[in-house]
Amino acid sequence: MSAAPQKAKAGAEKIDVTVSAVVPLNELVTRFEFKAKDGRDLPTFSAGAHTVVQMNDQGRTRLNPYSIMSDPADTSHYAISVRRDDEGRGGSLFMHRNVKVGDEMTITFPVNLFSLDLRARKQVFIAGGIGITPFMAMIAQMERLGGQWELHYSVRTEALGTYVQELSYKHPGKVHVYYDDQSQAIALEDLLDGQPLGTNVYVCGPKGMIDWVHATASAAGWPDANVHSEEFTKPQPGKPFQVRLCKSDKVIDVGEHESLLEAIERSGVEAPFLCRGGACGQCETDVVSFDGDFIHRDHWLDDDQHANGSKIMPCVSRFVGKSLELDR
Amino acid sequence: MTIQFNEETFRDDYSFHNSDWAIKRFPFPFHEDSYMYAVNMEQHRGGPEGSVYEKRFDVDEHYVSEMRDRAMVLADDPLRCQSLPHMTLAGWDLLELIMVSKSEDYPDLFELHRNGNQWRWVNKPLGIDDTFTFLDETTLPYGPMEYITRQAQGDFCVLDQRDDMLWMDAGMVTTQADWSLDFDIGMNFFEWHAPVPLAHEMGIFKRALKFLLNIQQGAPARRLNWTMTVNPLLDTSPENYHKWGIQKTTLTPENIGAKQHLRVELQTFFRLPRSNALVFPIRCYLCSFQDLMTMPKWGRRLHRVVRDLPEELATYKGFIDNRPMMLDYLSQFDDGLPTSRGVWPDLDTEPALKKSS
Structure with missing residues (x-):
């Protein structure tokens, strides 16, 4: 049909926002909060969604996806947490060095490629490092729905344990933290072995961790459909x-x-x-x-x-x- | 505009009728003189003023009577409305989408007053004024999906998205073109489309699924589909085939213009924000052949489309037996002149029918 043809736009719909907070959390990670420029609420989103942040870096447009980590029930603002990558192509460095409270930026509508399976009897979250961000929103949503969940969160050191204190304080017994520098590791086989039927597992972190969780779950007889992961590959430099x-x-x-x-x-x-x-x-x-x-x-x-x-x-x-x- | 709602029925005495306004805005589905499957999606962000594409959820003169017919169908067969347990959140998403859209698009007919999670919903055409707590099912007389779709024209399929697949996990289906929610509930996208001929081989469904999985918040889409219905029946369900199927044999050359209806579905697709589910409203519009023939372009074109349609499609759409009689009727309105491109009637520019001697 051709009732009123409109050209499809590249990317998701865009939102004009103002940076409302910049909160350094540790040596590597800073949280950025956005409010809608027009003062209205931002669009409702589902836990696991990301937004693409558009950066104007001296005339060069950078577009980086970040998981929205704030509570989906609170649409007064969105929060993302950005890990500084000194070796990367420059998006995270731009965020850390240049973005200040009051700046106007453009972000996209939320897009969810890592959504919760709402049929699950229980959700098990496995995070590595900055991979914690989608789970911050998922935990808020599960708490509101009254669903069962637990988090296994692997970080390098106590100092780099982004949101470890907040999570451990709010959800004692549900949050399990593992410190690399103390040689602590997630006992994945045992963890998978003890779960009730209908449990879903979600993993977000480095590629090695994601592959490890998929392989271990598969070997233990878990259906693929019950193991979810999100991995954004960053474009790598290469020969022109x-x-x-x-x-x-x-x-x-x-x-x-x-x-x-x-x-x-x-x-x-x-x-x-x-x-x-x-x-x-x-x-x-x-x-x-x-x-x-x-x-x-x-x-x-x-x-x-x-x-x-x-x-x-x-x-x-x-x-x-x-x-x-x-x-x- | 203020809509004058028709007092009419879609059963028994079939007093359903289209006003001149409704005929003019009928979503005629053929943009050229032939038809074949295509994914034919476009964005659903408004359309020409007064057209059925203008609003997110079109409300027309049939609203009140259609809602009455839906209530009768549900009273006879409650399984026309089903929602698997994990779909309640999506039901609230849908309730919010419809209430916000209708109150913004038709402020003279619908009002939504929100104070935190305390909501008041006013539906003037149906005489409803309810206050409830958003996300608290105990404060509504039905589940959220059933509550709002008893107040919205068209069928609603609420599709869960998991494992790069869509699942028919909830719906309100009382105005369907011969398919059953009770049969399809829990099926995936390929399973519920299994009966459709030709399109699988053409790869249509693979492409359509890819498109649908990628529909994003704030960017709804739409397409049209069509079939034929004898008598203005909304409920052409398999469950009631024994009641309506036989009516296809009542066509005569004398009554075909009034009895035979082109049935067009305006299908829209919206991503739901909290659940990440996809809602697929299927809005049914009916128009009798004789009303369609008041637009010379549509008369010429409908004859050519029906004449040249592949046999498999005419069979699937259920009018293969009546096609010769339809063509006898429609050919009177085809003088062989060319037609302009696009779906619009172009009443001002298309020539009147040349009477054959």
């Missing part, structure tokens, strides 16, 4: 390469420190996206022709698609070779 965009009839250069998606956007071509981390599938792009090798880093395409070179996820994946033509 050239791409021809067929539909737009443009040839663009992808720099060493930018993603293919960013290069497409920089050239003025609108491309769909949501998570910018290889998970949501929104930026999936057809390959018209190629002569070279793909460096696929997404969690979206299947192995066949990775192998045959028919598609690429430009938010995280790159290309090395003579030529690449995309249907964009």
Whole structure:
């Protein structure tokens, strides 16, 4: 049909916000809070959702996804916690160095790729480091719903235990903290073994931890559908390469420190996206022709698609070779 | 505008009728002279003033009578409304979405007053004025989904999203084109679409699912679907097929213009914020052939679409036996002139029907 055709927008709907608080929590992590610029409540969200924060870094647009960690029942503000990554591409450094209370920023509507299974009889949360953030919102939601949950939270040191004190104080008996520097580790096999039927497990943290939880649960006979994870892959730097965009009839250069998606956007071509981390599938792009090798880093395409070179996820994946033509 | 609500029935004496206003805004589904499946999604953010696409939840002259018909269906068969236990939160999401939308879009008909979780809902056309506590089921006469969908036209499927899949885990379904919520409850997207011919082979459902899983808050979508119904029946359910199926045999060349209706579904999709579920309202619009023929463009086009529709689709949509009689009738309104593109009637620019000698 064509009742009133409107062009689909790239990314989720946007919200203009004002930074209402900047709270350093420890050496590496700072919390940022946003309120709607127009003074109204922000959109309701579900625990596990993220927002993409748009940063204007000296004329360069950075778009980084962060889990919303505030209580979903309180839409007067959103909170995110950002871990400074000195080796990264600069988004977290920009947040830490440049963002001040009163700044005006743009964020997207919440998008949830890591939602709670509301059928679960019990929720077990497993967090590593900054992976605690989605669970802050999930815990608030579970407390409100009166559901059963427990958290197993692995941190490097006491000093870097973001929200450890708050969580332990509010939920004694439900929160279990493990300190790497004291050689404490989650006894995962025992933990999984003791759960009632209908339990769901959620893991957010480094890739190694996510793989470990999936593999251990699978070996213990857990159904895949009961084990949930969220991993945003960050685009990695790589050798510059050239791409021809067929539909737009443009040839663009992808720099060493930018993603293919960013290069497409920089050239003025609108491309769909949501998570910018290889998970949501929104930026999936057809390959018209190629002569070279793909460096696929997404969690979206299947192995066949990775192998045959028919598609690429430009938010995280790159290309090395003579030529690449995309249907964009 | 203030809507004049019709006093009418969708059963027994079938006093349902469309005003000139309703005919003009009927969501004619064919944008060209032929039809084939397509995902055909577009964003649902308003549309031309007065059209059925303008508001988030369209309210029209049939509202009060449709709600009365729904209450009768539910009284006979309570299983038309079901919600699995984990879907209650999604029910509250839906209640909020409809109350906020209707009170903002039709302030003369609906009011919502919120003070924290103490809400007062006023529905003037149905004479309802209720105060309740949001998220507290004990303060409403029904569950939240049932409460609000007894006050909203169209069927509502509330789909849970898990494991990159949608699940038919709740719904209010009383105006359906021959499918059963009680049969489909708990099924996934591919399971409940299993009976549809051709589209699976075309990969339509895989693409549609991918699209639906990615519908985000603040960015609802819509599409149209259609079928044919003899007599203006809202409840064409499998449960009641023994009552309405036989009516398809009552068509005659004399009564077909009045009895045969084009049934169009305006399907919309909204992400629900607290539950991350997806609600899929299916709004049914009926228009008799003779009313449609008052728009020359629609007359020409409907004849061509029905004539050229693949046999599988005419069978699936349930009118293969009546197609010859439909074509005899419709061909009188097709003079062979070209039609303009798009779904609109273009009454001012399309030529009147050339009478054949």
